[in-house]
Amino acid sequence: MKALILDAQNQTANLCDIPQPTANDNEILVRVQAISLNPIDPLYVSHPLASSGRTIGSDFSGTIVSLGSFVPPGNNLKTGDRVAGFLQGACSVNERPGAFAEFLSVPWDLVWKVPDGVTTEEAAGVSLVALTAAQGIWYRLGLNAPFAYDKETVLEENPGWESSRIVRSNDPDVLNFFIYGASTSVALYAAQMVRLSAQASGKKIRLFGAASKARWELLKAEPYGYEHLVDYRDADWLEQVRELAGGKGMDYAYDCISEGDSVERVSATLGPNGKSAIVRSRAGGAWKADNLPVEPIYGAVWEGLGEEIQYQGFTVKKSVAAREFAVAFYKWLGEAAGNGLTPNPIRLMPRGLEKVVEDGFKLLGPGKMEDRGLGRTEEWMKPVSAEKLVYII
Ligand SMILES: NC(=O)c1ccc[n+]([C@@H]2O[C@H](COP(=O)([O-])OP(=O)(O)OC[C@H]3O[C@@H](n4cnc5c(N)ncnc54)[C@H](OP(=O)(O)O)[C@@H]3O)[C@@H](O)[C@H]2O)c1
CATH class of the missing domain: 3.90.180.10 (Medium-chain alcohol dehydrogenases, catalytic domain)
Known part of the structure; x- marks a missing residue:
């Protein structure tokens, strides 16, 4: 062949x-x-x-x-x-x-x-970008997923995630979620997943995003439904996000670029107890930031394949929880695509x-x-x- x-x-x-x-x-x-x-x-x-x-x-x-x-x-x-x-x-x-x-x-x-x-x-x-987004939004940030998976094994493998999930149980009824790089392929799924989580939890989640102006019409429409967008090419986009949120920080942020100073600036959108996820590791050297309010959660999509992988100078450990999550996600995707995700x-x-x-x-x-x-x-x-x-x- x-x-x-x-x-x-x-x-x-x-x-x-x-x-x-x-x-x-x-x-x-x-x-x-x-x-x-x-x-x-x-x-x-x-x-x-x-x-x-x-x-x-x-x-x-x-x-x-x-x-x-x-x-x-x-x-x-x-x-x-x-x-x-x-x-x-x-x-x-x-x-x-x-x-x-x-x-x-x-x-x-x-x-x-x-x-x-x-x-x-x-x-x-x-498959790859949708699982990346599902891991970011549901598996790592812990928003409600529209399918069942074993959360206990996830927390056993990642004990550091537990405290932030407990804080989350006291979430207010309206949450702010910011997605940087909103027009990336990963983010197109992430936005849809945030909205599915809002439906599943009965909470309102206001979606904020950063993308070029040319994509705003697409991103405001179904199935993404962004409430507020800024252009990442504007030097003051961070101040614009703060203003649009009426001074309230983000409860969650997902940096779908994770390059240069993006992680630092995306972290600066977070309110107290805010939590963020990123797509590129510190170890890979694509971004640098000192003194972040909270260390963003990174993971490689490869974890879903359930095998140990040597990658970018570190080892991605074999993870039973991440494989089970991938299997549950793909089962749901096969049943629900069409009415679940576009x-x-x-x-x-x-x-x-x-x-x-x-x-x-x-x-x-x-x-x-x-x-x-x-x-x-x-x-x-x-x-x-x-x-x-x-x-x-
Ligand atoms: N951790 C993991 O396992 C994992 C898995 C998958 C992907 N990734 C990483 O995630 C990132 C996104 O992947 P993807 O496939 O979704 O990318 P992609 O679709 O190829 O991204 C293209 C988009 O990036 C936007 N963009 C470019 N520079 C930007 C900047 N400085 N700020 C904001 N947006 C910018 C462009 O926006 P406009 O057109 O609006 O200008 C364009 O729509 C990549 O770095 C990829 O390597 C990581």
Whole structure:
């Protein structure tokens, strides 16, 4: 089969012929039909952690070709079903599978069944960013999720989270939630999840966001429903947020950029007992901040895959709780997509795997958001804003 394979020495990936995988006992074999790109995919091709020969890429959707012998009957999966999920690609030091290939194998419970009404191309853009947002909003910040999962194991594994959750039980009826980078793919899900939590808890949550003005109309409309937006390019956006909130600080903040001074400024929006989550680690060096009022909660989406991962100079421990949460989330997504979450808008990119590095990776850049410079004029090479880049395989 064809697959995009890391060439670490030359910091690129090449289309190669490799043997087709087979499904282990608890896995399914998937014929990949669409993939979407995440910033993490080009980041670890330009700055390789892995050695040459690894299949790169995370997000996929496709159809089931075969099921391993331990895949439980009655799990509602069968040959020919459309499913979507994500793998780790070449984003770790230790050997992990990747998705940018014609076939892949994946644990049967870490995919979600794509419901009617969601296209295979849309589905390719969901799994990694939606789980990232679900971990941020529900698993880490502890807002009410619209599905059940084992919260005791979460707190056993993360005892530091407990005190802030107790404070949360005294929350007032109106909460303020600020999302920085509101037009990122992660944030498009985060906003929807905050609103689902508000419905589940019966509390009003006022959504504040920072995004470019060009995206405000989209973000104020359904299904996102921001009450107040500021433009992150305005030097005084932090003061604007404070003013719009009438002097009351944020109860929660989610920094979907976590670069430069964003973590410091997003933390400064918080009121007393406010709590925040971020998408990039201190250890990775994308942001710096001293004397934060409260240390923001970071986690890598890879935790959901339930395996130990060596990553960015530290080890992401194997987490039973994070895997169980991912399984519960994907089960709900497969049942509820359509009335639960709206898939992100997609940009269908021309051609397939052979153009991912040349076009898609150019658009996402080699690392930071501020490094996304282009100099290309084709229609499909305009800057990425509130959308996923999708290739048909
Ligand atoms: N921790 C994890 O496991 C995890 C998982 C997934 C993603 N991430 C990280 O999360 C971040 C977002 O990922 P994504 O896929 O959602 O990104 P994305 O969709 O590619 O982000 C594009 C958006 O970023 C916005 N943006 C660019 N610079 C900004 C700035 N300085 N301030 C505010 N907004 C800015 C742009 O907004 P406008 O168009 O409005 O200008 C654009 O809409 C990335 O850094 C990614 O690596 C982390």
